[in-house]
Amino acid sequence: MVGVIGVIISLILLMYLAYRGITVLVLAPILAMFAVIMSDGANAHVMATYTEIFMKAFAGYAKSYFPIFLLGAIFGKLMDDSGAAKSIAHAIANKLGKDKAIMAVVLSCAVLTYGGVSLFVVAFAVFPIATSLYREADIPKRLIPGSIGLGAFSFTMTALPGTPQIQNAIPMPYFGTDAYAAPTLGIIAGVLMCVGGLLWLTYRAKKAKAAGEGYGDHPDEAVNEIDTSKLPPCLLSLLPIIVVLVLNFVLGRKYFPNTDGTYLADYGTKLSKVTGIWSLIIALVVAIILTIVLNFNRLKDTKKSVNQGAIGSLLAITNTCSEVGYGNVIKSLAAFAMIKGAILGVSSNPLISEAISVNVLAGVTGSASGGMSIALEALGAQYMEMAKAAGINPQVLHRIAALSCGGFDTLPHNGAVITLLGICGLTHKQSYKDIAVCSVVIPLCVLVIVIILANMGVV
Structure with missing residues (x-):
């Protein structure tokens, strides 16, 4: 029981201290070792656990x-520095006009995110x-974070089949799937999230207009006007995005599955476990390359753009690796057997159990990719066995x-919420309610609907 308490305390500290601004790179190993000591006491092998479990999982x-x-x-940095991302957003905004300002912002974010540009x-x-x-359009500025959050942090990140965002790539090796897994469920979820979010934001805008609120007074707002004459044509900017989606589909669904992957036995893996990753890498x-050529x-300095993009990726990957290392240490503890039993005991249905465990851990870590990685590292194999026994398609x-x-x-x-509010120059008090509805409440409601459909056999 002491070990279970130690795990719970370490999770609470991970959430609280990360919120206070301490990097997960430091928190994860320290709190993992804290859980080890609480669980094993004088018999705790701290250094062995750190190097042979934490760091092995990290690597x-x-x-x-x-x-x-x-x-x-x-790719995201090149799309940004070349002006391609702004060109796409500007074209959509111009096409829809100020009368559909909210939809224009949401769709601009959605197209870019679905094409692989980072959030x-x-x-x-x-x-x-x-x-x-x-x-x-005289719409309150405080609704901008919710609009961007809806377009970038919700349906194009997790729902739409084929999205190259990391959140859609992580499950592939665990379940032998590709980025287009369960397309019908993904499309249904994406449409429901998008429509639900747009209805909410439109309602909020109309309510503010009725109250005479307007855009608001923001004297410190410093926004540089975009020189559209220097932006690349929209169709040219969309081409790399189309290439990502099409090539990822062709390789993942047509090419690699039809090749002879028997040689992979020498590498200790199977073709089904790497097809999705390989397809996305090549795409x-x-x-x-296409973005650079076009x-x-x-591009003022291609080398600088590539270097900055590469360096910028390091914090994201190392943070997530640290969270995975933390999860693997927790999984190795005797106390985890009780926690695992409690999680799996919530429901004999693997879809419900998986939904709860991933959501809770994503909330604790404040990271979609980190929370899902911890959950799948600890329970992915178990969910796969349960799904097979229940006749559930791994794609689901x-x-x-x-x-x-x-x-x-x-x-x-x-972190993404805090960064978004910082970019917009707004506070949690001003804008978090709309972010929460669009990226927490509505996705959770849609998740319930999707689980019901999945149990009815929809894939």
């Missing part, structure tokens, strides 16, 4: 996912356009895991 996760973090960050790049690229549209590499004259496990990580992850201490 194993980096081996699997570092290329995706790296290439995704480089933070999307926020930086769309914010100046959002301020211009909302000011012109991103081709998109990066925007060679617009993939989609439920991805959808579940996009619920409690965006609680107030989430």
Whole structure:
């Protein structure tokens, strides 16, 4: 029982101290060792646990996912520096106009995120356009974070089949799936999230207009006007995004599954476990090369853009690796058997158990990818066995895991939420309610609907 208390205390400290700004790189190993000492007392092998469990899991996760973090960050940086991201957002905004300002911002974020551009790049690229549209339409500025959150942090991150975001890539090795897993469920979830969020934000805008609120007075707002003459054509900017989606599909569903992967036995793996990762890596590499070629004259310093993107990926991957290391240490403790039993005891249905465990851990860590990685490292194999016994398609496990990580992850201490509010120059008090509805409440409601459909046999 003392060990269980130690694990719970370490989780609470992880959430609290991360919220207070202490890096997970430091917190994860320290709190993991704290849990070890609480669990094993005088028999605790701290150094052996650190080097042989924590760091082994850290390195194993980096081996699997570092290329995706790296290439995704480089692609996003090139799309940003070339003006391609702003070009797409500006074209959508112009097409829809100020009368549909909220939809324009949401769709701009959605197209960029679904194309593989990182969430933070999307926020930086769309914010100046959002301020211009909302000011012109007299919509409160406080609704901008919710609009960006809906487009970038919800359905394109976790629901839509094929999205190259890391949250959709993580389940692939665990369940032998690809990025297009459970397409029907993904599309249904994506549509429900998008429509639900738009209805909420539109309601909030109409309520504010009736109260005579307007855009608001923001004297410290400093937004640089976009020189559209220097932006690349929209269709040219969309081409790399289309390449990512199409090539990822062709390789993952058509090419690799039809090749002879027997040689992989020499490497200790199976083709089904690497097909999704390989497809995404190749798709991103081709998109990066294409972005450079198409925007060679617009990129002021290609080498600098690539370097900054690469360096920028390091904190994200190492943070997640640390959380995975933490999860593996917890999994190795005798006390975890009780915790595992409690989690699995919530429901004999693996979809419900998976949804709860991923959501809770994403909320505790304040990270969608970190929470899902911890949950799948600890319980992924168990869920796979339960699904097979129940006749559930592994693709459904993939989609439920991805959808579940996009619920409690965006609680107030989430790094993306804090960064988004910082970009917009707003506070939690001003804007978090709309972020919460669009990226926590609605996704959780949609998750329940999807689980019901999945249990009815929809894939």
